[in-house]
Amino acid sequence: MKGMTVIVKTISSWVKLLIFLFGIYIILFGHLTPGGGFAGGIILASSYVLLMLAYGREFVEDNLPLGLASKLDCVGAFLFALVAILGLAFGGAFFANFLYQKYLPGESLRLISAGTIPLSNIAIGLKVGASLFLIILTLSMCCHYEAGSEEPNDEEE
Numbered sequence: 613m614k615g616m617t618v619i620v621k622t623i624s625s626w627v628k629l630l631i632f633l634f635g636i637y638i639i640l641f642g643h644l645t646p647g648g649g650f651a652g653g654i655i656l657a658s659s660y661v662l663l664m665l666a667y668g669r670e671f672v673e674d675n676l677p678l679g680l681a682s683k684l685d686c687v688g689a690f691l692f693a694l695v696a697i698l699g700l701a702f703g704g705a706f707f708a709n710f711l712y713q714k715y716l717p718g719e720s721l722r723l724i725s726a727g728t729i730p731l732s733n734i735a736i737g738l739k740v741g742a743s744l745f746l747i748i749l750t751l752s753m754c755c756h757y758e759a760g761s762e763e764p765n766d767e768e769e
Contacts, residue, residue, distance in 0.1 A: 625668035631659040639737035643729040649736025656741035661748055669752050679748070681742050683750035688739030695731050 635655030642648030664672045 614670065616666050621666050628659045628663055632656060633654060633657065635737070635741070639733050640734045650735035650740050651731070651763050653737040653740025653742075654744060656737065656740060657744035657748070660745050664748070664752065669749065672699060672749065676745065678746070681746050681749070685742035685746060688735050688737070688742060691735035692739065695728050695735060697748065704766055 635652045635658075637649035637652075638645075638655055639649055639652030642652060660672055660676060663675065
């Protein structure tokens with residue numbers, strides 16, 4: 613049997629959605645509360661790690677294929693670079709917050725009051741979440757069991 617028991621699979625499928633939504637919340641409101649793109653990306657990746665532990669690697673590969681995860685990784689890096697280049701073009705020197713109170717006027721301590729910070733958090737969260745998922749998935753593909761363990765090596769299957 614791949615994965616764990618039915619109870620663990622059922623609970624982890626419910627909890628995965630809550631963890632994923634919490635990661636999105638941390639990314640979107642990271643400029644107002646503790647958190648941000650990096651912490652939210654780690655939380656997003658941990659939701660898929662939970663599924664990998666409960667169901668097995670093959671289920672997670674079907675749920676989020678390697679090609680899609682790699683594309684999300686590249687899109688996150690591209691979006692972050694795009695925000696930085698737009699900051700350079702519109703704001704002047706270095707990474708400027710060109711959207712703050714100039715193009716999106718709003719009240720302070722609101723979601724759109726931070727300018728480019730939420731855009732950067734989304735890009736960083738996407739990049740970190742996809743990268744960490746790919747790293748853990750790759751490490752799980754390369755695992756070998758010790759001699760004398762109950763499960764055979766990947767080459768013997």
